[in-house]
Amino acid sequence: MIKKQKTVPQYVTTRSYKHYNGKQFACDLAKEADALLTTFDKPDVDSKLKNLKDTLQHTLDSHTPQKQRNQRCDEV
Secondary structure, three states: OOOOOOOOOEEEEEEOOOOOOHHHHHHHHHHOHHHHHHHHHOOOHHHHHHHHHHHHHHHHHHHOOEEEEEEOOOOO
16 A cells, blocks of 8 residues: 655745734834934945844834745645
């Protein structure tokens, strides 16, 4: 008897917008204005992008937490 091989589980990272409040997100982002404005003081593009990404990521993580779920892929 031949057994079907089990597929390797693939995980997908998503964000939960269940309790997302756009106005509160905008207010918290405005509180980070000093961090965002220092982006323009950086000498190179890579450090500017990293500063912008880190600031946005930190604010986004507090409003829309990440969830990891299993996605089954059945091969034919």
